[in-house]
Amino acid sequence: MSEKLSPEHMSVGEAFLRIRSEAEQAAVLGGREPGSVTVMAVTKTVAPERVNEAVAAGCVLLGENRVQELLDKYESYDLRGAEIHFIGHLQTNKVKYICDKVTMIESVDSLKLAAEIERQCAKLQKTMDVLLEINIAEEESKSGFSEEEVIPAAEGIAEYPHLRLRGLMTIGRPDAAEEERTAYFTKMRKLLVDIAVKNSHNISINILSMGMSGDYAIAAREGATIVRVGRALFGEREYKKSEIQDL
Numbered sequence: 001m002s003e004k005l006s007p008e009h010m011s012v013g014e015a016f017l018r019i020r021s022e023a024e025q026a027a028v029l030g031g032r033e034p035g036s037v038t039v040m041a042v043t044k045t046v047a048p049e050r051v052n053e054a055v056a057a058g059c060v061l062l063g064e065n066r067v068q069e070l071l072d073k074y075e076s077y078d079l080r081g082a083e084i085h086f087i088g089h090l091q092t093n094k095v096k097y098i099c100d101k102v103t104m105i106e107s108v109d110s111l112k113l114a115a116e117i118e119r120q121c122a123k124l125q126k127t128m129d130v131l132l133e134i135n136i137a138e139e140e141s142k143s144g145f146s147e148e149e150v151i152p153a154a155e156g157i158a159e160y161p162h163l164r165l166r167g168l169m170t171i172g173r174p175d176a177a178e179e180e181r182t183a184y185f186t187k188m189r190k191l192l193v194d195i196a197v198k199n200s201h202n203i204s205i206n207i208l209s210m211g212m213s214g215d216y217a218i219a220a221r222e223g224a225t226i227v228r229v230g231r232a233l234f235g236e237r238e239y240k241k242s243e244i245q246d247l
Helices: 012-029 048-056 067-076 092-097 111-124 147-157 178-198 216-221
Strands: 038-042 061-064 083-086 104-108 128-133 163-169 207-209 226-229
Touching: 012 038, 012 048, 012 216, 038 048, 048 061, 048 067, 061 067, 067 083, 067 092, 092 111, 104 111, 104 163, 111 128, 111 147, 111 163, 128 147, 147 163, 147 178, 163 178, 178 207, 178 216, 207 226, 216 226
Parallel strands: 038 061, 038 226, 061 083, 083 104, 104 128, 128 163, 163 207
Antiparallel strands: none
16 A cells, blocks of 8 residues: 555655555555554654644644654644654663653663663652564564563563553564565464553553564554654655665
């Protein structure tokens, strides 16, 4: 579905509405309600003015990859009630800079990071929603918990009073075939069900963040509640070699 989009030839608002419609249609194909999936605008390298266009069109969720960029752009955002999630790799020494600016950290990839988020949120007397980042494709170049580590990690996070585990996140392989991506997304959905069943803390564990510009429709069909789009929404952007992701 996403191949039809040409964001360079339409406004950000038009692109967002089209992406949201396609994601909702895909969710229906998967047997869910259209409103069960939320389109996140991934804002890496995007000027605040263009991000604000997406918000004006109805985007309620922004995804920030880098701490410094979030700090630089934060005051220029016209959020209008939209929320910001942090979705990039987060170093423990930078946690303190974002806890008052985001409503969720989706990229919790270690218990060490979870402990630091707990420490900083305790200072603010704030409870932070978090997702466990899962390395579902078992790629050596990516961080995240393995399938076998999910339940122990969930149990560890449950002990922190200022963290609230809401679900799982994964970053798929951009070069994977559709069948492979579908298999990964299906596996993620099953993992989410597993931790939700084993949850004994009466916390709603129901968020599955997966899918990017190249496969958001597949992800929505397979159970994603959040799909993350950057290129399909804002067009091609120039990245340094170390920054390239299929967002």
